[in-house]
Amino acid sequence: MANEKQYTLEFQAAQHLTQDYYEITLKAPANFTWEPGQYTHFSLPDHEIEGKKQRALSFASLPDEKHILLGTRTRQTPSSFKATFLGLAPGAPVVSDGPQGEFLLPEADVPLVFFAGGVGITPIRALIRALTLSNRQQPYTLIYSSDDFYFFDDDFSTWAQQQAQFTYVKTQTVDQTHEQLQSLVQTASAQTQYYLSSSPKIVQSMKEFLGTLAVDPEQIHLDQLYGY
Numbered sequence: 001m002a003n004e005k006q007y008t009l010e011f012q013a014a015q016h017l018t019q020d021y022y023e024i025t026l027k028a029p030a031n032f033t034w035e036p037g038q039y040t041h042f043s044l045p046d047h048e049i050e051g052k053k054q055r056a057l058s059f060a061s062l063p064d065e066k067h068i069l070l071g072t073r074t075r076q077t078p079s080s081f082k083a084t085f086l087g088l089a090p091g092a093p094v095v096s097d098g099p100q101g102e103f104l105l106p107e108a109d110v111p112l113v114f115f116a117g118g119v120g121i122t123p124i125r126a127l128i129r130a131l132t133l134s135n136r137q138q139p140y141t142l143i144y145s146s147d148d149f150y151f152f153d154d155d156f157s158t159w160a161q162q163q164a165q166f167t168y169v170k171t172q173t174v175d176q177t178h179e180q181l182q183s184l185v186q187t188a189s190a191q192t193q194y195y196l197s198s199s200p201k202i203v204q205s206m207k208e209f210l211g212t213l214a215v216d217p218e219q220i221h222l223d224q225l226y227g228y
């Protein structure tokens with residue numbers, strides 16, 4: 001359910017990365033914070049948007065990074081919402097209904113396996129950034145699957161070089177992803193927690209795959225990016 005509170009953030013910039021991939025940065029007021037793994041609904045005041053007026057987008061950054069970082073794709077013809085968002089002038093207001101979502105790190109230092117498909121990487125960047133900055137000792141692995149472009153690839157490569165307990169693996173096909181998951185499950189413990197983030201279809205199929213490997217559903221956390 002959406003929060004009733006509203007926060008006015010400030011658009012900073014939209015960067016076209018490649019094809020239909022974009023990063024957006026926003027500035028938040030001092031009273032605005034969130035947990036790594038959360039998302040919010042954004043709306044764009046003062047603009048006529050055709051169709052749905054809000055979009056859920058995940059925070060890819062942590063509150064103490066220099067700005068709010070978002071990642072998105074538009075398809076060949078951007079929706080009215082995304083065309084407007086990407087074309088905002090620096091300083092334009094962007095309204096959030098507050099942070100939401102339970103795709104959060106566990107409190108215990110248990111081994112973690114993250115799977116991101118495509119844009120599903122956005123909340124996972126925040127989760128992994130939080131782990132790299134903490135004193136937590138558990139091993140964690142990211143399997144990031146994409147057909148073509150990998151968001152935040154430099155960040156993940158750098159963090160994997162700096163942190164012995166972080167392993168970063170890129171895949172392109174479902175078979176490659178299954179192979180990686182299977183080998184991780186073979187050496188995993190009953191405490192290992194699995195975090196899956198992508199479109200609902202991909203998240204469900206990876207969850208089913210983990211089920212065939214006898215992973216307990218209680219160990220699996222889902223973030224389904226409805227709308228993809």
Ligand SMILES: Cc1cc2nc3c(=O)[nH]c(=O)nc-3n(C[C@H](O)[C@H](O)[C@H](O)COP(=O)(O)OP(=O)(O)OC[C@H]3O[C@@H](n4cnc5c(N)ncnc54)[C@H](O)[C@@H]3O)c2cc1C
Nearest residue numbers: 039055056057058071072073079082119122225226227228
């Ligand atoms: C919890 C949560 C977190 C999310 N986090 C993010 C995020 O960090 N970044 C992000 O970009 N999105 C995120 N989304 C999805 C986001 O809210 C939009 O639904 C999505 O970005 C598509 O918006 P749109 O304006 O491009 O397309 P819409 O105008 O909303 O979509 C129009 C139609 O096109 C279809 N469609 C949309 N995109 C594609 C595509 N790539 N290929 C094929 N068909 C498509 C939709 O199913 C729909 O039928 C999140 C959603 C949820 C629920």
